[in-house]
Amino acid sequence: MSGHHIIPMKFLLGTAGALFVLTALTVAVHYIHIPAPFNIIVAIGIAVLKASLVAMFFMGLFWDKKINTIALMLSVVFFVLMVGVTMLDTMFRDKPFGIYDKAPAPPATTSAAP
Amino acid sequence: MSHTDSMSANAHVQHHFVDSEQQFDSAKLGMWLFLVTEVLFFGGLFVAYIVYRAWNPELFTLAATQLDTVMGGINTLVLIGSSLTMALAIRYAQLNDAKKSFWMLGATIAAALVFMVIKYFEYTHKFHLGIFPGEAYTFTGIDHPKAHIFFSIYYMMTGLHGIHVLIGIGLIGWLMVKTKRGAFSAEYYTPVEITGLYWHLVDLIWIFLFPLLYLID
Numbered sequence: 165m166s167g168h169h170i171i172p173m174k175f176l177l178g179t180a181g182a183l184f185v186l187t188a189l190t191v192a193v194h195y196i197h198i199p200a201p202f203n204i205i206v207a208i209g210i211a212v213l214k215a216s217l218v219a220m221f222f223m224g225l226f227w228d229k230k231i232n233t234i235a236l237m238l239s240v241v242f243f244v245l246m247v248g249v250t251m252l253d254t255m256f257r258d259k260p261f262g263i264y265d266k267a268p269a270p271p272a273t274t275s276a277a278p
Numbered sequence: 279m280s281h282t283d284s285m286s287a288n289a290h291v292q293h294h295f296v297d298s299e300q301q302f303d304s305a306k307l308g309m310w311l312f313l314v315t316e317v318l319f320f321g322g323l324f325v326a327y328i329v330y331r332a333w334n335p336e337l338f339t340l341a342a343t344q345l346d347t348v349m350g351g352i353n354t355l356v357l358i359g360s361s362l363t364m365a366l367a368i369r370y371a372q373l374n375d376a377k378k379s380f381w382m383l384g385a386t387i388a389a390a391l392v393f394m395v396i397k398y399f400e401y402t403h404k405f406h407l408g409i410f411p412g413e414a415y416t417f418t419g420i421d422h423p424k425a426h427i428f429f430s431i432y433y434m435m436t437g438l439h440g441i442h443v444l445i446g447i448g449l450i451g452w453l454m455v456k457t458k459r460g461a462f463s464a465e466y467y468t469p470v471e472i473t474g475l476y477w478h479l480v481d482l483i484w485i486f487l488f489p490l491l492y493l494i495d
Contacts, residue, residue, distance in 0.1 A: 168302070168372060170369060170372045171365065171368075173369070176365050176366060180361070180362040183358045187351065187354050187355060187358065190488075190489055190493065191347065191351050194347070194489075194493040194495060197495050207489040208489070210489070211485050211488075211489050211490075214485045215482050218361065218478055218481060218482050218485065219478075222361050222364075222365045222478045222481075223475055223478045223479075228306075229303060229306075229307075231307060232306065232307060232310045235307070235310040235314050236310065236313070236314070236317075239317035243317060243324070246318070246321055246322070246325055247324070247325055250325050250329060254329045254332070
Protein backbone atom coordinates (compact mmCIF):
# COMPACT_ATOMS: atom_id res chain seq x y z
CA MET A 165 0.00 0.00 0.00
CA SER A 166 2.82 2.37 0.80
CA GLY A 167 4.45 4.23 -2.04
CA HIS A 168 1.67 3.70 -4.57
CA HIS A 169 1.13 7.12 -5.94
CA ILE A 170 -2.47 8.12 -6.47
CA ILE A 171 -2.29 10.71 -9.23
CA PRO A 172 -4.05 13.91 -8.09
CA MET A 173 -7.25 14.74 -9.97
CA LYS A 174 -5.90 18.14 -11.05
CA PHE A 175 -2.95 16.47 -12.83
CA LEU A 176 -5.25 14.08 -14.72
CA LEU A 177 -7.70 16.80 -15.80
CA GLY A 178 -4.87 19.25 -16.51
CA THR A 179 -3.03 16.70 -18.67
CA ALA A 180 -6.18 15.91 -20.66
CA GLY A 181 -6.87 19.63 -21.08
CA ALA A 182 -3.32 20.30 -22.29
CA LEU A 183 -3.60 17.38 -24.75
CA PHE A 184 -6.89 18.74 -26.15
CA VAL A 185 -5.35 22.21 -26.59
CA LEU A 186 -2.20 20.81 -28.24
CA THR A 187 -4.35 18.73 -30.64
CA ALA A 188 -6.23 21.88 -31.65
CA LEU A 189 -2.89 23.67 -32.02
CA THR A 190 -1.37 21.01 -34.28
CA VAL A 191 -4.46 21.13 -36.56
CA ALA A 192 -4.39 24.95 -36.57
CA VAL A 193 -0.70 24.96 -37.50
CA HIS A 194 -1.54 22.58 -40.37
CA TYR A 195 -3.99 25.09 -41.87
CA ILE A 196 -1.52 27.99 -41.51
CA HIS A 197 0.85 26.19 -43.95
CA ILE A 198 4.29 26.80 -42.50
CA PRO A 199 6.98 26.38 -45.23
CA ALA A 200 8.70 23.03 -45.73
CA PRO A 201 11.05 21.63 -43.26
CA PHE A 202 9.52 23.63 -40.37
CA ASN A 203 5.98 22.25 -40.76
CA ILE A 204 7.28 18.74 -40.01
CA ILE A 205 9.47 20.01 -37.17
CA VAL A 206 6.53 21.81 -35.53
CA ALA A 207 4.16 18.83 -36.03
CA ILE A 208 6.67 16.35 -34.56
CA GLY A 209 7.58 18.79 -31.78
CA ILE A 210 3.95 19.06 -30.67
CA ALA A 211 3.54 15.26 -30.94
CA VAL A 212 6.63 14.67 -28.76
CA LEU A 213 5.32 17.18 -26.20
CA LYS A 214 1.93 15.41 -26.13
CA ALA A 215 3.60 12.00 -25.86
CA SER A 216 5.73 13.27 -22.95
CA LEU A 217 2.61 14.50 -21.14
CA VAL A 218 0.91 11.11 -21.60
CA ALA A 219 4.01 9.20 -20.43
CA MET A 220 4.70 11.43 -17.42
CA PHE A 221 1.22 12.05 -16.02
CA PHE A 222 -1.16 9.42 -17.46
CA MET A 223 1.37 6.58 -17.32
CA GLY A 224 2.74 7.98 -14.07
CA LEU A 225 6.44 7.97 -14.96
CA PHE A 226 6.78 11.35 -13.22
CA TRP A 227 6.25 9.66 -9.84
CA ASP A 228 7.36 6.15 -10.78
CA LYS A 229 10.57 4.18 -10.30
CA LYS A 230 13.19 5.52 -12.72
CA ILE A 231 13.85 2.05 -14.20
CA ASN A 232 10.53 2.28 -16.10
CA THR A 233 11.52 5.63 -17.62
CA ILE A 234 14.87 4.15 -18.59
CA ALA A 235 13.07 1.29 -20.38
CA LEU A 236 10.94 3.73 -22.39
CA MET A 237 13.95 5.92 -23.22
CA LEU A 238 15.88 2.86 -24.40
CA SER A 239 13.08 2.06 -26.84
CA VAL A 240 13.35 5.62 -28.20
CA VAL A 241 17.14 5.31 -28.52
CA PHE A 242 16.89 2.02 -30.42
CA PHE A 243 14.12 3.42 -32.65
CA VAL A 244 16.34 6.39 -33.57
CA LEU A 245 19.18 3.94 -34.23
CA MET A 246 16.89 1.87 -36.51
CA VAL A 247 15.85 5.00 -38.44
CA GLY A 248 19.40 6.33 -38.66
CA VAL A 249 21.10 3.15 -39.84
CA THR A 250 18.34 2.46 -42.38
CA MET A 251 18.59 5.95 -43.84
CA LEU A 252 22.37 5.69 -44.13
CA ASP A 253 21.49 3.10 -46.77
CA THR A 254 18.31 4.40 -48.39
CA MET A 255 19.37 8.04 -48.71
CA PHE A 256 22.69 7.33 -50.44
CA ARG A 257 21.90 4.55 -52.92
CA ASP A 258 22.28 6.76 -56.00
CA LYS A 259 25.38 8.54 -54.79
CA PRO A 260 28.26 6.08 -54.35
CA PHE A 261 31.20 7.53 -52.51
CA GLY A 262 33.50 5.98 -55.12
CA ILE A 263 36.30 5.40 -52.65
CA TYR A 264 37.32 2.20 -54.49
CA ASP A 265 37.21 3.76 -57.97
CA LYS A 266 40.22 5.34 -59.61
CA ALA A 267 38.05 7.75 -61.58
CA PRO A 268 34.87 9.41 -60.24
CA ALA A 269 32.00 6.98 -60.68
CA PRO A 270 29.59 7.87 -63.51
CA PRO A 271 25.95 8.40 -62.51
CA ALA A 272 24.40 4.94 -62.16
CA THR A 273 20.95 5.92 -63.42
CA THR A 274 21.81 7.48 -66.80
CA SER A 275 22.84 5.11 -69.60
CA ALA A 276 23.91 7.38 -72.44
CA ALA A 277 24.32 4.91 -75.31
CA PRO A 278 26.14 6.30 -78.35
CA MET B 279 -6.20 -16.53 -10.33
CA SER B 280 -8.35 -17.62 -7.40
CA HIS B 281 -6.12 -15.68 -5.02
CA THR B 282 -7.87 -12.47 -5.98
CA ASP B 283 -11.14 -13.70 -4.51
CA SER B 284 -9.79 -13.53 -0.98
CA MET B 285 -10.34 -10.41 1.00
CA SER B 286 -7.08 -10.84 2.92
CA ALA B 287 -4.66 -8.00 2.15
CA ASN B 288 -1.75 -10.17 1.04
CA ALA B 289 -3.64 -13.13 -0.45
CA HIS B 290 -2.72 -12.04 -3.96
CA VAL B 291 1.05 -12.25 -3.39
CA GLN B 292 2.62 -15.20 -5.20
CA HIS B 293 5.10 -17.25 -3.18
CA HIS B 294 8.14 -16.22 -5.23
CA PHE B 295 7.80 -12.52 -4.36
CA VAL B 296 9.01 -10.92 -1.14
CA ASP B 297 5.87 -8.84 -0.73
CA SER B 298 2.99 -7.17 -2.56
CA GLU B 299 5.13 -4.14 -3.37
CA GLN B 300 7.84 -6.16 -5.10
CA GLN B 301 5.22 -8.15 -7.04
CA PHE B 302 3.56 -4.93 -8.21
CA ASP B 303 6.87 -3.35 -9.30
CA SER B 304 7.89 -6.52 -11.15
CA ALA B 305 4.60 -6.68 -13.02
CA LYS B 306 4.91 -3.04 -13.95
CA LEU B 307 8.51 -3.34 -15.18
CA GLY B 308 7.50 -6.44 -17.16
CA MET B 309 4.72 -4.43 -18.81
CA TRP B 310 7.13 -1.61 -19.63
CA LEU B 311 9.50 -4.08 -21.28
CA PHE B 312 6.56 -5.32 -23.37
CA LEU B 313 5.77 -1.71 -24.30
CA VAL B 314 9.41 -1.32 -25.44
CA THR B 315 8.82 -4.18 -27.91
CA GLU B 316 5.59 -2.47 -28.97
CA VAL B 317 7.41 0.81 -29.67
CA LEU B 318 9.91 -1.06 -31.85
CA PHE B 319 7.09 -3.09 -33.48
CA PHE B 320 5.40 0.14 -34.63
CA GLY B 321 8.90 1.59 -35.08
CA GLY B 322 9.52 -0.67 -38.07
CA LEU B 323 6.44 0.81 -39.77
CA PHE B 324 7.54 4.33 -38.89
CA VAL B 325 10.88 3.53 -40.55
CA ALA B 326 9.01 2.47 -43.71
CA TYR B 327 7.04 5.73 -43.53
CA ILE B 328 10.20 7.86 -43.10
CA VAL B 329 12.11 6.11 -45.91
CA TYR B 330 9.27 6.38 -48.43
CA ARG B 331 8.48 9.96 -47.45
CA ALA B 332 12.15 10.92 -47.87
CA TRP B 333 12.10 9.25 -51.30
CA ASN B 334 8.73 10.67 -52.45
CA PRO B 335 7.96 13.85 -50.49
CA GLU B 336 5.52 15.12 -53.16
CA LEU B 337 3.52 11.85 -53.04
CA PHE B 338 2.82 12.20 -49.32
CA THR B 339 1.57 15.77 -49.79
CA LEU B 340 -0.77 14.65 -52.61
CA ALA B 341 -2.04 11.47 -50.98
CA ALA B 342 -2.73 13.01 -47.56
CA THR B 343 -5.48 15.11 -49.17
CA GLN B 344 -7.51 11.87 -49.37
CA LEU B 345 -7.50 11.56 -45.55
CA ASP B 346 -10.22 13.32 -43.58
CA THR B 347 -8.56 15.70 -41.12
CA VAL B 348 -11.81 16.25 -39.21
CA MET B 349 -12.40 12.51 -38.65
CA GLY B 350 -8.75 11.99 -37.71
CA GLY B 351 -8.90 14.98 -35.35
CA ILE B 352 -12.08 13.77 -33.67
CA ASN B 353 -10.50 10.33 -33.22
CA THR B 354 -7.47 11.99 -31.59
CA LEU B 355 -9.72 13.77 -29.08
CA VAL B 356 -11.71 10.55 -28.49
CA LEU B 357 -8.53 8.60 -27.68
CA ILE B 358 -7.22 11.34 -25.36
CA GLY B 359 -10.59 11.28 -23.58
CA SER B 360 -10.38 7.49 -23.25
CA SER B 361 -6.88 7.81 -21.79
CA LEU B 362 -8.29 10.19 -19.17
CA THR B 363 -11.11 7.78 -18.23
CA MET B 364 -8.60 4.89 -18.05
CA ALA B 365 -6.39 6.91 -15.69
CA LEU B 366 -9.48 7.72 -13.62
CA ALA B 367 -10.42 4.01 -13.50
CA ILE B 368 -7.00 3.29 -11.97
CA ARG B 369 -7.41 6.17 -9.54
CA TYR B 370 -10.81 4.92 -8.34
CA ALA B 371 -9.47 1.37 -8.00
CA GLN B 372 -6.68 2.78 -5.80
CA LEU B 373 -9.33 4.58 -3.73
CA ASN B 374 -11.37 1.36 -3.25
CA ASP B 375 -14.26 2.81 -5.27
CA ALA B 376 -15.06 -0.21 -7.46
CA LYS B 377 -18.33 1.27 -8.71
CA LYS B 378 -16.75 4.42 -10.19
CA SER B 379 -13.79 2.40 -11.46
CA PHE B 380 -16.25 0.11 -13.29
CA TRP B 381 -18.02 3.02 -14.98
CA MET B 382 -14.74 4.67 -15.98
CA LEU B 383 -13.67 1.39 -17.63
CA GLY B 384 -17.05 1.35 -19.39
CA ALA B 385 -16.50 4.92 -20.61
CA THR B 386 -13.08 3.90 -21.93
CA ILE B 387 -14.62 1.05 -23.95
CA ALA B 388 -17.35 3.39 -25.24
CA ALA B 389 -14.69 5.84 -26.49
CA ALA B 390 -12.72 2.99 -28.05
CA LEU B 391 -15.87 1.87 -29.90
CA VAL B 392 -16.48 5.42 -31.15
CA PHE B 393 -12.89 5.41 -32.43
CA MET B 394 -13.42 2.12 -34.29
CA VAL B 395 -16.75 3.27 -35.79
CA ILE B 396 -15.12 6.45 -37.16
CA LYS B 397 -12.24 4.32 -38.46
CA TYR B 398 -14.81 2.03 -40.13
CA PHE B 399 -16.40 4.98 -41.98
CA GLU B 400 -12.95 6.21 -43.07
CA TYR B 401 -11.94 2.78 -44.38
CA THR B 402 -15.23 2.04 -46.19
CA HIS B 403 -15.16 5.47 -47.83
CA LYS B 404 -11.68 4.70 -49.19
CA PHE B 405 -12.67 1.19 -50.30
CA HIS B 406 -15.60 2.75 -52.17
CA LEU B 407 -13.14 4.98 -54.07
CA GLY B 408 -10.90 2.01 -54.87
CA ILE B 409 -8.20 3.02 -52.41
CA PHE B 410 -6.93 -0.39 -51.35
CA PRO B 411 -3.43 -1.33 -50.21
CA GLY B 412 -0.85 -2.69 -52.67
CA GLU B 413 -1.90 -4.27 -55.96
CA ALA B 414 -5.62 -3.94 -55.23
CA TYR B 415 -5.29 -0.14 -55.52
CA THR B 416 -7.52 1.14 -58.37
CA PHE B 417 -8.03 4.81 -57.44
CA THR B 418 -7.06 7.25 -60.22
CA GLY B 419 -7.50 10.53 -58.33
CA ILE B 420 -3.85 10.92 -57.34
CA ASP B 421 -1.45 11.69 -60.17
CA HIS B 422 1.54 9.74 -58.93
CA PRO B 423 2.84 6.29 -59.99
CA LYS B 424 3.55 5.23 -56.40
CA ALA B 425 0.29 6.41 -54.81
CA HIS B 426 -0.52 2.85 -53.68
CA ILE B 427 2.62 2.81 -51.51
CA PHE B 428 1.35 5.65 -49.32
CA PHE B 429 -1.91 3.81 -48.74
CA SER B 430 -0.16 0.50 -48.06
CA ILE B 431 1.75 2.29 -45.29
CA TYR B 432 -1.45 4.03 -44.15
CA TYR B 433 -3.39 0.75 -43.89
CA MET B 434 -0.52 -1.08 -42.18
CA MET B 435 -0.02 1.62 -39.55
CA THR B 436 -3.66 2.46 -38.82
CA GLY B 437 -4.63 -1.22 -39.18
CA LEU B 438 -2.07 -2.42 -36.64
CA HIS B 439 -3.13 0.43 -34.38
CA GLY B 440 -6.78 -0.54 -34.83
CA ILE B 441 -6.00 -4.16 -33.87
CA HIS B 442 -4.39 -2.79 -30.70
CA VAL B 443 -7.57 -0.81 -29.95
CA LEU B 444 -9.67 -3.99 -30.39
CA ILE B 445 -7.35 -5.96 -28.07
CA GLY B 446 -7.61 -3.06 -25.59
CA ILE B 447 -11.42 -3.27 -25.71
CA GLY B 448 -11.18 -6.98 -24.88
CA LEU B 449 -8.76 -6.41 -21.99
CA ILE B 450 -10.79 -3.57 -20.50
CA GLY B 451 -13.97 -5.65 -20.82
CA TRP B 452 -12.20 -8.37 -18.82
CA LEU B 453 -11.23 -5.75 -16.21
CA MET B 454 -14.91 -4.68 -15.97
CA VAL B 455 -15.95 -8.28 -15.21
CA LYS B 456 -13.20 -8.60 -12.57
CA THR B 457 -14.09 -5.22 -11.07
CA LYS B 458 -17.77 -6.20 -10.88
CA ARG B 459 -16.73 -9.35 -9.00
CA GLY B 460 -14.77 -7.26 -6.50
CA ALA B 461 -11.35 -8.56 -7.52
CA PHE B 462 -9.59 -5.22 -7.20
CA SER B 463 -8.87 -3.01 -4.23
CA ALA B 464 -6.30 -0.49 -3.01
CA GLU B 465 -4.12 -3.51 -2.07
CA TYR B 466 -4.37 -5.26 -5.44
CA TYR B 467 -5.19 -3.54 -8.73
CA THR B 468 -2.16 -4.60 -10.83
CA PRO B 469 -4.19 -5.71 -13.90
CA VAL B 470 -5.97 -2.32 -14.02
CA GLU B 471 -2.63 -0.51 -13.75
CA ILE B 472 -0.79 -2.42 -16.47
CA THR B 473 -3.77 -2.53 -18.85
CA GLY B 474 -3.84 1.23 -18.34
CA LEU B 475 -0.19 1.43 -19.43
CA TYR B 476 -1.08 -0.56 -22.57
CA TRP B 477 -4.05 1.69 -23.32
CA HIS B 478 -1.98 4.88 -22.90
CA LEU B 479 0.61 3.47 -25.33
CA VAL B 480 -2.15 2.93 -27.93
CA ASP B 481 -3.08 6.60 -27.42
CA LEU B 482 0.60 7.58 -27.65
CA ILE B 483 1.07 5.82 -31.01
CA TRP B 484 -1.99 7.59 -32.42
CA ILE B 485 -0.59 10.96 -31.24
CA PHE B 486 2.21 10.38 -33.77
CA LEU B 487 0.08 8.75 -36.49
CA PHE B 488 -2.39 11.65 -36.66
CA PRO B 489 0.01 14.47 -37.69
CA LEU B 490 2.21 12.17 -39.78
CA LEU B 491 -0.65 10.77 -41.90
CA TYR B 492 -3.44 13.36 -41.82
CA LEU B 493 -1.62 16.67 -41.42
CA ILE B 494 0.83 16.73 -44.33
CA ASP B 495 0.89 19.93 -46.35
